[in-house]
Amino acid sequence: MPEIDVTLLLAAWLTGLAGSGGHCLGMCGGIVGALGVGQRPGLAGFAVLLAAHLGRIFSYSAAGALAGLLGAAAVTTLFGAHGLVVLRIAAALLIGAIGVQLLLRRALLAPLERAGAVVWRRLAPLLKPLLPPRDPLRALAVGALWGWLPCGLVYAQLSVAATAGGALAGGLAMASFGLGTSVGLSALSALLQSLGLARLPRQATGALLVLFGVALLLPLLVTGGHHHPH
Numbered sequence: 488m489p490e491i492d493v494t495l496l497l498a499a500w501l502t503g504l505a506g507s508g509g510h511c512l513g514m515c516g517g518i519v520g521a522l523g524v525g526q527r528p529g530l531a532g533f534a535v536l537l538a539a540h541l542g543r544i545f546s547y548s549a550a551g552a553l554a555g556l557l558g559a560a561a562v563t564t565l566f567g568a569h570g571l572v573v574l575r576i577a578a579a580l581l582i583g584a585i586g587v588q589l590l591l592r593r594a595l596l597a598p599l600e601r602a603g604a605v606v607w608r609r610l611a612p613l614l615k616p617l618l619p620p621r622d623p624l625r626a627l628a629v630g631a632l633w634g635w636l637p638c639g640l641v642y643a644q645l646s647v648a649a650t651a652g653g654a655l656a657g658g659l660a661m662a663s664f665g666l667g668t669s670v671g672l673s674a675l676s677a678l679l680q681s682l683g684l685a686r687l688p689r690q691a692t693g694a695l696l697v698l699f700g701v702a703l704l705l706p707l708l709v710t711g712g713h714h715h716p717h
Contacts, residue, residue, distance in 0.1 A: 490628050494577075495647065498582045498699045499660045502644055503667020505589050505692035538623035542630020544665035547641065548658040550634070551648035555657015558649030571652060575707055578650035583700025585643050589693030603637035610635050634665075 562577075563570040609633050620626035642662045648657035 490580070491659060492578075492651070492703075494699060494703060495578060495582075495651055495656070495660055495662045497665040498696055499644055499647065500588075500667040501699075502582075502585055502640070502647075502691045503664040504670055505696075507607075520610055535620055535626040538626035539620070539630035539633065540665075540669050541680045542627040542632075543634040544630075544669075546631050546634025550645060551651075551661025551664075552654040552658035553661070554645045554649040555651045556654040558657070559653045573708060574650045574652055575703060579700045579703035579707075581643070581647045581650065581700075582703065583697050585647070586693045586696030586698075586700060588643075589696065590690055595631055600636070603635075603642065607635060607637050614687055623649040632682040640668075 503656045559570070559573065562573050566573045614629060617625050617629045617632075620629050641664075644661065648660040651657040651660050
């Protein structure tokens with residue numbers, strides 16, 4: 488089993504953090520409002536919100552584990568002993584592409600987002616009876632359903648998770664991404680948005696992701712494809 492590449496996890500977290508500057512607020516703001524956290528003051532409201540985010544991150548992680556497992560199996564079948572190198576090259580290219588798209592403010596995998604809407608139409612009716620959640624357990628269920636909301640940024644990161652080398656690495660990559668996106672639904676992100684500064688972290692993170700892509704790819708080119716991640 489290949490070792491977990493910390494660079495992939497950091498890139499996943501930064502991707503979620505970058506998307507949080509405006510994308511997450513636009514896509515998920517309605518669900519956050521429907522959580523009704525303001526109706527439960529203090530620790531009770533915080534527990535509801537935390538449970539919802541944990542449920543969402545769980546769904547991301549499950550999808551990432553499946554993507555990592557299928558990606559590793561497919562590449563190993565097609566490329567054999569060179570499969571790990573192929574996965575790392577694909578990860579480098581995808582991370583760099585996400586960085587470029589963040590810099591250019593382009594939609595991420597819009598066709599897949601439309602395809603995901605088919606699944607969401609089946610899940611959305613299950614969400615409505617749970618809102619607003621009266622306790623953390625119901626909030627956890629809300630979050631687990633929320634994690635399947637069609638989102639191009641999520642699908643872009645799932646593509647990276649598919650190159651992580653296995654189920655554990657793919658699940659961890661998506662968990663890191665989910666933790667990063669949680670910032671987008673916080674008071675800090677709302678403040679940046681209101682001050683017109685949301686573009687700055689997104690652009691800086693886009694540039695960092697491009698550099699991460701180069702950092703992943705360069706050792707493979709220098710060593711002729713015999714690099715092993717640490």
